[in-house]
Amino acid sequence: MARRPTRAQLRRQIRAIIDEFDPQAQAAFMDSVNEITSGIALAALVEALRARDVEAAVRALNIDGAAFTPLRRALEQAYYAGGAGTVAAMPTLRTVSGQQIALRFDVAFPRAEHRIRDLAGGFITRMTEEMRGLARTVIADGYALGRGPNTIAYDLAGRINRATGRRSGGILGLSGPQYEYVRTMREALANGPGIFRRPNGDPVFWIKRDGTLGTTLTRRDHRFDGTIIKAIREGKPVPADMVSRITGRYSDRLLLTRAEVVARTEVGEAVMASKREAFIQGLEKTGYTEQAVTRRWKHSGRRGKHARDQHIAMNNVEVKGLSEPYTLPDGTRMMHPLDSSLGAGPDQIVSCACDEEILLDFSEGVT
Template sequence: MNASEAILAIQGMEPAAQRAYLSQIADTVSAATLVEIERAIDDGDENKVAALLPIGLFAGLMELIRTAYLKGAKTEAKGIKAPGLSKDLDVHAPDVSSFLSGQAHSLQDQAAIDEARAVRAILQAGQASGQSSRKTALDLIGRISKQTGKRSGGVVGLSGNFAESVANARTQLLSGNATEMKKYLLRVRRDRRFDATVESAIREGRTLKADDVSKIVGRYADRLLATQAEMIAQTYVAEAFNEGRDQAWRQIVERSKGRLTFTKTWRSRRDEKVRDSHAATDGQTVQADQPFITQRGAMLMFPCDSSLGAPLTERARCRCIAEYSMVPIRQQEGSWA
């Protein structure tokens, strides 16, 4: 499989994965009980607030990740030249089940960490501004839209950094301080349709109305949630697809009983969006059981791989792929020399 084929396959599966993530978050928010969250905020119990917002198992997203894994393996296997060896993926192999269960745990663990940070950021911001527990709860889970009848504009489902950005944006807009309000206008993912409202308040030296701030910050939070869903979908789908490809090679080589191995070469997109560290890794070739090592020292068995501890900064939105080449191992006897 060449680079363009792999990238198109991954991109084709990303939208469904994004929708699955957003659906999971929407279900969590719609099931939330405002009164219970408000009571937990009154008690100052961050853990209880988080417990009232269980993210769930990401069942829909995990099914799509499994599909990406299988598609990567089966598509790759078709192009592997290994006469006499089965190319069928053994879905019951330990490596397969281990990877998929690991991905599920990774999603759940990260969601729990992010939710704890999000709750803390919103509760601290609410306490600092002296607003009511009801408003803080609404900042957390969002407000019901008159158009859709559903909640939006909350921070549930956001990464810790994104949730903190939402809290900071609210503080800036409520400050009434021109310097602070101008900082909001520098936020890349803000909804620019509200810029005129903010600019008018700055010129007139007045404080924005709380309801206007909730609308502005709510739209900002929604845009960050869309970005979060896009990043998670791309990163997890790409890793699963690439792991499937790698697994196809490993299983076929294993069936050769020592007669075959393979090498892999890192290929970047070679455009302006490629990370500097990945541009430097482009063309690096390693043996089957060796990792690629980026300029920053991260180790990855293939692009987007998390198994060796590569940080998200080396994996998120990565569009690189590995290209594989079969290598016969010379035997003292036999026809594979």
């Protein structure tokens, strides 16, 4: 009987692969967003905004899935590394008749190619659609607030940073909720940070007992806190040019957060999917059936506000074979942690750090 691999060793190796490709995917996401913002036809954008032609304005942004090629490549590399790493950690495999086999992860196998194409392509499609939708929201908000065409254009595209030569401070690349944070900050600063309140009556900014600035907008650039505190004490709005600087820096920081979340989530799903594909290829080559496989959900061990009760409940839950999905307490079905192929939403997959043990019993399922 083949010696089993150390389960903890394989889990550590998979986590190391995810950690290795996280920074690459983050940088690729930022490069992709920069590719889009640097390709904006600014003059055409302003002209369309002046004519109040929203769709022409969106077209002038030149949002194209091809801009995300760097991220696609990073996910493909992570997928291959996950599959190859899984195979490397497997025991010596033998066929039902006892013949030793050499298993190599075949990333060119049609099923494997189709899976990573779906993973990367699906994300890119969702991302470009989201960017166009958010652009329409920003334009509508700009018109409603009486902002001029040039101002709305810079809200979308950002301004050229002389130090980097790249555009910064725009909203393209942010999620919908992140844009709402930026809008909340802008409205509060422009209307008096100590006066403007959220719909529930809570202030956006306040001065704490120790004299420091209080706010839930924690990703702000703290170098501007003194300016905001001064405005609160004077009961005045922050000057318009300073509002643009403060919100622009806040937007940049939120974009970095988005890159981190996207990388952790998309790389994680790619690696977990390739781990599953590696085991499928192993079974197909040995001649054993899926009855030789038991899969076990392993919770990351997180506790506190970042823990998901659903995933804690799934810890050590087992399913048989490689085709049976896990069913979470709320009815969500997933083939493995981070899997979105069966319709799991962001609430189940974003930044998830759970793993899956795949156990092989060579005394069962012999064909």
